[in-house]
Amino acid sequence: MEAIRQALLPLPQLDRSGFFQRVLFQLNRTLKNNRQLASNLEEAHQGLLEIADCLNYPPDSPAHRSLHFTRGQVAANLDQWIASHHPNSVTQHPQNLLCTALRKRWKFCREGLLPCYQIPGLPQDNLQLESLFENLRRRQRRISGRKSTRELTDFAQAQVLFQATSEASLLEQIRQVPLREYYVWRARLSQAERPRQFIQALHHDPSITMNGRVAQFLSHSMIPAPLGILRQLASSP
DSSP states (O other), X not given: OHHXXXXXXXXXXXXXXXXXXXXXXXXXXXXXXXXXXXXXHHHHHHHHHHHHHHTTOSTTSTTTTTOOOOHHHHHXXXXXXXXXXXXXXXXXXXXXXXXXXXXXXXXXXXXHHGGGGTSTTOOSXXXXXXXXXXXXXXXXXXXXXXXXXXXXXXXXXXXXXXXXSOHHHHHHHHHTSOHHHHHHHHHHHHHHHHHHHHHHHHHHOHHHHHHHHHHHHHHHTTOOOOHHHHHHHHHOO
């Protein structure tokens, strides 16, 4: 809008109808009313770039390609950035939204974000993986004419192999992650998925799910389980 105003400045002198004068008046008023908001948005965008630098993201950019951050460095950088930014919620609304969202996600997702800096070969995002599977889903829908892509769970790994440059290249990418580290984080992922799986099972069949939890609790506490619960578990599929 500022560029438009600059381009229209010489025109009102040649405009007999006053059209460009009215347009210029509206532009000046709009720029005056939104100048502070534009400045706040620019500062919020600069803060977003600083957060990306703290995360060394994206790692393939020229500025980050030669750097290697450990999970401790990333955590320290983000903690320092959060501690040094306290925008006013009234006069700096965009900056406050950015800082609030970062604090919330950093608090709940801190440990889930840091493994990519510790495990060799693990990317910092799953954008390429999501794009790959979206292409597979789109192809499956086009071939079968059906909306469901459940069949991908059976043979998607074969299609991923077909898209690799070679089997040796695919194996080399897989071997970048140590097997022991893979099992450790696989177990942590399974542990993190348990609450969601429990909620899903609770919605699907509350009776069997809660009876199973009660029987599991009783078995751990060495308390004999009621006969009714054992019968329900025995009759459940």
